[in-house]
Amino acid sequence: MDLIEQTIAAIGPLDEAAMAQARDLQSRLTKPPGSLGVLEELSVRLAGLAGRCPPPLPEPAAVAIFAADHGVHAQGVSPWPQEVTAQMVANFLAGGAVVNAFAAQVGAQVTVVDVGVAAPLEDAPGLLVRKVAPGTADMTRAPAMTADQARRALRIGIEVAGELVAAGHRCLLTGDMGIANTTASAALIAAFTGLPPERVTGRGTGIDDATHRHKIDVVRTALTRHGLLAQSAREPGDGRTSPAAAGPPQGAAASAGSPASTPDGAPVSDPLRVLAAVGGLEHAALAGFILGGAAARVPVVLDGVIAGAAALVAAALCPQAMAACVAGHRSAEPGHTATVEHLGLRPLVDLHLRLGEGTGALLALPLVQGAVRVLHEVATFDSAGVSDKSGSPPGRVSRSAID
Ligand SMILES: Cc1cc2ncn([C@H]3O[C@H](COP(=O)(O)O)[C@@H](O)[C@H]3O)c2cc1C
Numbered sequence: 001m002d003l004i005e006q007t008i009a010a011i012g013p014l015d016e017a018a019m020a021q022a023r024d025l026q027s028r029l030t031k032p033p034g035s036l037g038v039l040e041e042l043s044v045r046l047a048g049l050a051g052r053c054p055p056p057l058p059e060p061a062a063v064a065i066f067a068a069d070h071g072v073h074a075q076g077v078s079p080w081p082q083e084v085t086a087q088m089v090a091n092f093l094a095g096g097a098v099v100n101a102f103a104a105q106v107g108a109q110v111t112v113v114d115v116g117v118a119a120p121l122e123d124a125p126g127l128l129v130r131k132v133a134p135g136t137a138d139m140t141r142a143p144a145m146t147a148d149q150a151r152r153a154l155r156i157g158i159e160v161a162g163e164l165v166a167a168g169h170r171c172l173l174t175g176d177m178g179i180a181n182t183t184a185s186a187a188l189i190a191a192f193t194g195l196p197p198e199r200v201t202g203r204g205t206g207i208d209d210a211t212h213r214h215k216i217d218v219v220r221t222a223l224t225r226h227g228l229l230a231q232s233a234r235e236p237g238d239g240r241t242s243p244a245a246a247g248p249p250q251g252a253a254a255s256a257g258s259p260a261s262t263p264d265g266a267p268v269s270d271p272l273r274v275l276a277a278v279g280g281l282e283h284a285a286l287a288g289f290i291l292g293g294a295a296a297r298v299p300v301v302l303d304g305v306i307a308g309a310a311a312l313v314a315a316a317l318c319p320q321a322m323a324a325c326v327a328g329h330r331s332a333e334p335g336h337t338a339t340v341e342h343l344g345l346r347p348l349v350d351l352h353l354r355l356g357e358g359t360g361a362l363l364a365l366p367l368v369q370g371a372v373r374v375l376h377e378v379a380t381f382d383s384a385g386v387s388d389k390s391g392s393p394p395g396r397v398s399r400s401a402i403d
């Protein structure tokens, strides 16, 4: 079996017994039951992921920034020159980007992985050169990747996740760098959700109205070329999804057994074909990174719209992988909201960020860590001598415990 199939086979369901223990512990901690809201649900899910309660603290954490270039850049979809991808890689390595500042703030390690930067890069501290190709092909003219390239990039993502976990990291964060990658993200999101290009294509790094309209046309052209445009999306302005594509939300914990479907309603029997047709090498690697983290039963905190698009690929390959995923933040890109809804994930922070690099995931990391720390450190009513809701003195069996 190939590493991809092996990894998917290793991804199991959440451990129900550990989740029951976490729910019980949460109910006995010195706070009103349910008062930590989403963080309580997250702590229960992470107990299920680890298979024990309390689960290990999600630290140390590592962000992997997958960098690659995009042939579709030639269509004029980004205001920035392609060279900025490699220049920003150099900036990451020098510690000068926003991702470096946010990583330093939370003590996360930064690793940059070249999976497809057009410029030749040399190995350097903090950089893994695992280049599959010097960028993708222009998806409006040909499949962005060959099937073999897509699989190689996926395997690289799986391997990087495995290496970071082997080095002792207990929380993985996704990062990306690739000029024009919001166009490829929009195409993946439209293909996997069945939504029309105008609903999921945003302004990326900042484009005017005319360029935005052109970017939507580019996404539509690519999807049409590869037979991935939803039936319901064929009329511009029609924002409906096809019934099968809209489907039930897959849901992080309940995602198992709910396959994604093609825009025309048929099951996505080959998500890798969709990925190769309109994705980026960093999307492929990120999908592998998510699968690798899920197989290692380590939480994977997703950044914005690029990670979300990659998560759609991972979910189509293995719905259960979403149980390991935490949506770090809600990106300002419209396609991201559609994506998290499709995946049943709830973004932890919502700050109108539209940067990428891993910045939104890093801002969410203390929330993920705090959710677990509560299970380790907060006293129970009994141990702290605090009366519970029934008013029973501590140490005695309370009415509510008998009922
Ligand atoms: C200086 C700079 C730093 C960035 N850091 C992340 N991105 C982000 O913007 C790019 C995608 O936007 P679009 O599709 O509009 O080109 C990606 O590289 C993404 O990581 C950056 C973009 C720029 C220009």
Ligand SMILES: O=C(O)c1cccnc1
Pocket: 182, 203, 204, 205, 303, 304, 305, 306, 331, 332, 333, 353, 354, 355, 356, 357
């Ligand atoms: O929100 C994002 O993830 C994003 C938006 C614009 C450019 N790069 C990333």
